[in-house]
Amino acid sequence: MDRFEGYSAFVTGGARGIGAAVVRRLHSEGARVVVADVDDSAAREAFGGVRGVSVVRCDVGDAESVAAAFAYVREELGGLDVLVNNAFARDAMDSPRIEDDPDGGWREQLHVTLLGAVRCARAAMPLLAAADGRGAVVNIGSVNAEAYFGNHAYSAAKAGLASFTRTLAGEVAPRRVRVNQITPGTVATRAWESREEQLAALAARVYPLGRVGTPDDVAAAVAFLASSDAAWITGTTLRVDGGLLAVNTHFGEVLGQP
Template identity: 70%
Template sequence: MAGTRRFEGYGVLVTGAARGIGAATARRLAAEGARVLVTDVDEDAARETASEIPGAEALRCDVADPASVEAAVAYAVKAFGGLDVLVNNAFAPVVPDHELFEDDPDDSWTGQLDVTLMGAVRCSRAALPHLAAAGGRGAIVSIGSVNAEADFGNHAYSAAKAGLASFTRTLAGDAAPRGVRVNQINPGTVATRGWAGREADLAALGSRAYPLGRVGTPEDIAAAVAFLASRDAAWITGTVLRVDGGLLAVNRHFGEIMND
C-alpha cells in the first residue's frame, strides 16, 4: 500500500464508520488519497475516529432515517466537491435467536431489515446521482456476511445480508449504464470490539474452522473494499466477494471426521 494513491481527489462516504470494519475502511481509503466522511449513529465516536484520519470529516448519520441519509450525502458532496465512492457498512446490532424460531418477535426482524438492508438502499438511492456524475469512477461497496450464504444462526441478520446481496446484483444492472459499479464483500469472522474479552475463543475458532488458520481483521476487509472501489476493479460489478479465510470453500470438520 505504501505510495499507492488510487483515490487521490476522491470523495468517499462510509456508514457505520466509527469503529471496526468501517473505521479501518475509512483509514485505508484516506491513506490512498481519499477525503472521507466518517458517519455513524454514534457521533462522538465518529468524530474521534475522523480526528485520527488526515483530511477526514465526521457526521452523525442514522441510515434508518431518510432525512439523515440525504443530509449526509449532501454534506459529503459539498465538502468534497462531489461523491465518488459509497461504502455501506452500517448494520443493526445482532440479537440472538430464541431457542425456537417461532418465538422470534417481529421487531427483531423489522429492526434488522430496516437498518442493515434498507439503510443500504437509502444510502445508495441518495448517492447514486452523484456517483453517476463522477466520470466513471463511481462505486458502491456494501459489507455483507458469510451468513448470507450459509447457516451460522441469527435468522434476521442473515436474511438482511442475503437481501443485501440480491440488492447488490440488481442495482449493479441498473447503475452500470450510468458508469457506476456496485459490489459486495462477505466477510467471515472478524476480530472487532464485539469480541472483546473473548480472544481465546477467536484463536480457537480461527485454528479450528478457518483453513488459513485465523479469523479476519478489519484491515483485511478494508483492503478488499479498496480494491473493489478502485479503478483496479473497473470491469467488476454485481459480484459478491468472499473474504472469509476459506471458511465456505473448505469444510474443515468434514475433513477431520474423515481422517479420524
C-alpha cells in the first residue's frame, strides 16, 4: 500500500522511539521523509543511507534552528505534505511534589513540547497550504493531557497541544490543511528501559487490552490521520491507549466484575 507515493513528510524527534516508527511507516508507504532531531547523529545512525530518508538537525526549542530546518525542506524537497510534531522535552519530566516543582521544568516543557510544535506548524504552513489539499499536521499528545498520571508540566504542555490542535484546525481548514492529534498511552520506548516489571504490571492491571503500546501502534494511527483515508477528519484527537481512558480497570476489580 503506497498511500504516500509522491508525498513529503517532516517528523520531529524522529531518531528514536515513536518518531522513528513514524518515519519507517510513512517511508514504507512511499513518502520521502525528513527526520528532524536535535540528536542528528542518532538519526543518521538509524536512517543514514536509506533512500528517500534525509536527516536534518533541528532543535524545536530554537526558532532559528526550526527556520533552518524548513529552509532545507524547501531546498531539498520543494514542498511538504505532512508535518508530524513528535518532539518533546524529555529531560524535564520529573514529577516532584508541587511545592518542590521549580519553574525551570515548566519553562522547558512549554518551550519545547508546546511551543516547539507551534514553531514547526508556523514554518510548515505555507508549504502545507500549497500541497493541493494533501497538507496535514499530526501532533503527538499524551493521555497525561486528559487525566492524572503525574508530571504536571509535561501534562500541561500536552493539554496545550491538544487545544492548539483544535484551534489550528479551525484556522487552516479554509486552506485545505487538516490538523489532528494522536493521544498515546504507555508506549514501550527507551524511557522504560530496565523497567520491564513495571510495564508488565501496567499491562496486567491497568490496560484493558492486556498490553502496553508499541511505537508501531502509534505510527499506524499517524499514517491514517495523515493520509487521504482521513480526508474528512480535522480537529480531532484519536486515542491510541489500549482503552486506558475509557475503562477504569481498578473500579471493576473492586466490584468483582470480570
